[in-house]
Amino acid sequence: MNIEALDKAVQEIALQRNELNKIDYNNPRYDDLEEALHDLEDAFLDDFGDELEKVLQQVHDKICPDTDVLLPIAYLAKSYTVTDKNEFLVAPNEGVFVEVDKIPGRETRLVILPNPVRIVLNLGKDRQQVVWSNGKAGNA
Numbered sequence: 001m002n003i004e005a006l007d008k009a010v011q012e013i014a015l016q017r018n019e020l021n022k023i024d025y026n027n028p029r030y031d032d033l034e035e036a037l038h039d040l041e042d043a044f045l046d047d048f049g050d051e052l053e054k055v056l057q058q059v060h061d062k063i064c065p066d067t068d069v070l071l072p073i074a075y076l077a078k079s080y081t082v083t084d085k086n087e088f089l090v091a092p093n094e095g096v097f098v099e100v101d102k103i104p105g106r107e108t109r110l111v112i113l114p115n116p117v118r119i120v121l122n123l124g125k126d127r128q129q130v131v132w133s134n135g136k137a138g139n140a
Helices: 003-021 030-063
Strands: 096-098 108-113 118-123 127-133
Touching: 003 030, 003 108, 030 108, 030 118, 030 127
Parallel strands: none
Antiparallel strands: 096 108, 108 118, 118 127
């Protein structure tokens, strides 16, 4: 998998989602932005879907084996915060809900972030842990 291309694709979707979130449905640009976002998402799945599903399956097998793997697009946040250093961050309520056996009773979610491309486990409202980054599994 071309990690640089994956990272660029996630960044494009993140920025497009952020742009779409800034305007309301009545804005004349809304439909065009939404269509462009869907095109980016379709290309993302075509280019990286199969490989990312394998990565997500490995992550699930390691930290949340009882939770089914969804399409990779589901793991992208609805909105991202981009810092002045071009770092992408997400709120703790972003991502796909997963049941982590080692952390019962805690709300945990998996989310994909770019720059560098990584999969983060949101652990409640106060902690995030990288579980995969730039092609390498992390600790969970």
